Structure formats: structure tokens, C-alpha cells
Amino acid sequence: MNHWDVAALYRFAGIPNAHELRQPVLELAESLGLCGTLILGEEGINGTIAGPRSDLIVLLNKLGEWQPALANLAPSWSESNVKPFFRFKVKVKKEIVTLDVEGADPRVSVGTYCDADQWDAVLADPDVVVIDTRNDYEFKVGTFDGAINPKTRGFREFPSWVDDNLSPDANKKVAMFCTGGIRCEKGTSMMLNKGFETVYHLKGGILGYLRDRDAADSKWQGECYVFDQRVSLKHRLEQGSYSNCGGCRMPLSQTDREHHQYERGVQCGNCAHLYSEDDRVRFGERVRQQQLAAARGEDHLGLSAAALKIKRQQARSLRQARSAASNR
Structure with a gap:
């Protein structure tokens, strides 16, 4: 197959039976010939999966039937001319994105979502500290103008970087972004718990922003690293140049x-x-x-x-x- 539809998705939602979902999800995905990875946990779902769009929708609908908290998932869609993943995997974890901070839960407290236009306004505000919550090697592939690189090797290191470099008294406005939105969304919950007053995050992440923006109208510089065989994406989610x-x-x-x-x-x-x-x-x-x-x-x-x-x-x-x- 020379064309693959790719669905990046996540949702913070209570899933008490995550372990019970693993096998039926895996069996259905394999029967449909899908590839990718889904992470299930008590706090929700996270992953990127690929295949014919109609078959991906079958799986997404089944997820909603098996677990109502996962009904009507709205993935970020993109395309690939190469098979993005070798196989299909389903993992069950304590956290769907690992931060290791007790109480960081977007279901309880979360920052202010920004669409692309609102995000551009946030970037233009000199009083806002803009932080790239991704790993150092992702930052080097591309980022937003003026964003700070915490130079982390993994998301677990982000809380320590915040403690060492920011404070609620000195940094009244903070904005964060990541690839698809899940890291910065969970990060905003942590920041609010630490006492930061105004915390923005980019709805849909970088992928959502690049989907809606031409290069000429964009604040993004470079390409966006993705964790599949495409390696990087450009504006309008076209295939990038990295390998x-x-x-x-x-x-x-x-x-x-x-x-x-x-x-x-x-x-x-x-x-x-x-x-x-x-x-x-x-x-x-x-x-x-x-x-x-x-x-x-x-x-x-x-x-x-x-x-x-x-x-x-x-x-x-x-x-x-x-x-x-x-x-x-």
C-alpha cells in the first residue's frame, strides 16, 4: 500500500478497565491491517495509528462502544506515502504521557487552550514566556520563534527544569506547546498546581498549527519531528526532509x-x-x-x-x- 492515513489522538478520560481493552483492541487492529501504537491507562488514551481511513474509523468507533469515555475521538489526520510503523502495539501504562508528578491531571485543572490565531497573539505578547516542552533533539528540527528550549531528554525532566528556571512570582504568563498537544496539556495542569496564574497551551499542538498554516503566514521555523517513519513534517503536514x-x-x-x-x-x-x-x-x-x-x-x-x-x-x-x- 502506497498511501496511509495517519490518525494522532489522545484524550484524558477515566478508563477503569484499560487492561481489559488491550486484547480486543489489538485483535481488531491486526484484523484490519493497521499499524501504530496506542497507550491505554486509567487517565485516558494516547497514540498514533495508520491504515485506510475507513478502517481507522472502524477502530475508533469500536473504542467508543467498548468504553464510552472514548466516544467521538477527534484525531489529527495526516497522510504518508510510506508505512509509518512496522506493526500495531497496544500498551497499558499508569500514565498515557509520563510526567511523574502527583496531581497533574488535566481532567481536574488545565490551562487555556489557544487555536492558531490566538497562539500567534500569545507569541507576540512580550510578557509571555513561551516554552517548547519537547525533547532537545525535537527542538533542533524546528520550533516557534522565540521559544525556550529546556534541553530535556524526556518529559520526566520538565518539572525539574520548571523548578530551576521559572517562578509564579516572576513569570505571570507562560505558554507551552508540543507535537500533538498532550505533553503541554498535562504540563499546564502541573504549572497551575505550582501556582502559575496564566498558562496557555496550543490546542492540537504543532501538528494542528501546521495543518492550518501556510509557511508565509506562520510563526513556525523548520520542520516538526514525528515518531514514525516519516520522521518530520512541514506546513500543511507535507512530508519533511529529515531521515x-x-x-x-x-x-x-x-x-x-x-x-x-x-x-x-x-x-x-x-x-x-x-x-x-x-x-x-x-x-x-x-x-x-x-x-x-x-x-x-x-x-x-x-x-x-x-x-x-x-x-x-x-x-x-x-x-x-x-x-x-x-x-x-
């Missing part, structure tokens, strides 16, 4: 791919020193197998779950090392 390194999984610009140590699917200038020659041979063979699978019109599922876990840990360690170096 992921086959070794460390960091997003790479065209300039990064022109680095003398870059080898497609194997390594980039950030990670070339981390791998042995045996590693590079294995990575090269993986690229060859991917090419053969594509020629046969088949999916290449790649590494086993255990190997993928190790690879993600390696990529996380590299991001942490780069972030620590940039903070010196």
Missing part, C-alpha cells in the same frame, strides 16, 4: 547526510565512533534485507523486540550524552 540515522536513530538533515562519516542505514557523524566494524557490517546487511523486502513488495519487520529495546537504549544514551555536552 533517521540507521545507527543512533537521531533525526538527520540534508547537511547531516552530507557528513563524510554518514552511511545510509548504518551510521552518521553523531554515532560513527560508537560502533565496531562488525556492527557496521550488520547494519549494512539490514539495509540490504530492507531493499530486498521492498523489491518483493513485503514489509521488513527488522530487529526482534529484544534487539529493538537494546537499540533504543543505545540511542537514548547517545541523546543524553549530546544533551549533556550542549549544556556545558
Whole structure:
């Protein structure tokens, strides 16, 4: 299939039977040939899934039937000309986006939602502190004019950054944004609990803003990193120019791919020193197998779950090392 509809969605809503939903959701999604990830928890649902729109709607409707708190989900829709995910996964977690702050619950308290026009006005207000709540490597792909980069390696680090850099007395107005809206929405609840008076957040996140804006009328600079095979998106949610390194999984610009140590699917200038020659041979063979699978019109599922876990840990360690170096 050369066309995939992509639905990014979340909702903070009480789901007491999240564990019971996992298997029927997984079975239905697999029977429909969908791919992506859904996270279920007592506080709601979060995820991005892909497939034919009609089949995605079947799943979304079923979610509402099985759990009324999930009725009428309104995803942010985009498209892809490559399969965005290798398989379909359903995870059950304590938090649908991990912040690790007791009492941060958008169902109880939440900041002021801003649509695209309102957000532009917020950005123009010199009294507002605008914060990018995403990870450091996401910020470097693109962000809003004047936004602060907390240089976090994960959302769990955001509360400590707030405690160290902001205060309710000094910062009367705070605005936050993230990819789809879920991180900043939960972040606003935390900020209000800390005593911040006025907290704005971008409704629908960056993806909603880019969907509604042409580049000429936008305050966004660069592209938006996404956690799927498209890697980045531009205005009107068109395919971006970034790719992921086959070794460390960091997003790479065209300039990064022109680095003398870059080898497609194997390594980039950030990670070339981390791998042995045996590693590079294995990575090269993986690229060859991917090419053969594509020629046969088949999916290449790649590494086993255990190997993928190790690879993600390696990529996380590299991001942490780069972030620590940039903070010196």
C-alpha cells in the first residue's frame, strides 16, 4: 500500500478497565491491517495509528462502544506515502504521557487552550514566556520563534527544569506547546498546581498549527519531528526532509547526510565512533534485507523486540550524552 492515513489522538478520560481493552483492541487492529501504537491507562488514551481511513474509523468507533469515555475521538489526520510503523502495539501504562508528578491531571485543572490565531497573539505578547516542552533533539528540527528550549531528554525532566528556571512570582504568563498537544496539556495542569496564574497551551499542538498554516503566514521555523517513519513534517503536514540515522536513530538533515562519516542505514557523524566494524557490517546487511523486502513488495519487520529495546537504549544514551555536552 502506497498511501496511509495517519490518525494522532489522545484524550484524558477515566478508563477503569484499560487492561481489559488491550486484547480486543489489538485483535481488531491486526484484523484490519493497521499499524501504530496506542497507550491505554486509567487517565485516558494516547497514540498514533495508520491504515485506510475507513478502517481507522472502524477502530475508533469500536473504542467508543467498548468504553464510552472514548466516544467521538477527534484525531489529527495526516497522510504518508510510506508505512509509518512496522506493526500495531497496544500498551497499558499508569500514565498515557509520563510526567511523574502527583496531581497533574488535566481532567481536574488545565490551562487555556489557544487555536492558531490566538497562539500567534500569545507569541507576540512580550510578557509571555513561551516554552517548547519537547525533547532537545525535537527542538533542533524546528520550533516557534522565540521559544525556550529546556534541553530535556524526556518529559520526566520538565518539572525539574520548571523548578530551576521559572517562578509564579516572576513569570505571570507562560505558554507551552508540543507535537500533538498532550505533553503541554498535562504540563499546564502541573504549572497551575505550582501556582502559575496564566498558562496557555496550543490546542492540537504543532501538528494542528501546521495543518492550518501556510509557511508565509506562520510563526513556525523548520520542520516538526514525528515518531514514525516519516520522521518530520512541514506546513500543511507535507512530508519533511529529515531521515533517521540507521545507527543512533537521531533525526538527520540534508547537511547531516552530507557528513563524510554518514552511511545510509548504518551510521552518521553523531554515532560513527560508537560502533565496531562488525556492527557496521550488520547494519549494512539490514539495509540490504530492507531493499530486498521492498523489491518483493513485503514489509521488513527488522530487529526482534529484544534487539529493538537494546537499540533504543543505545540511542537514548547517545541523546543524553549530546544533551549533556550542549549544556556545558
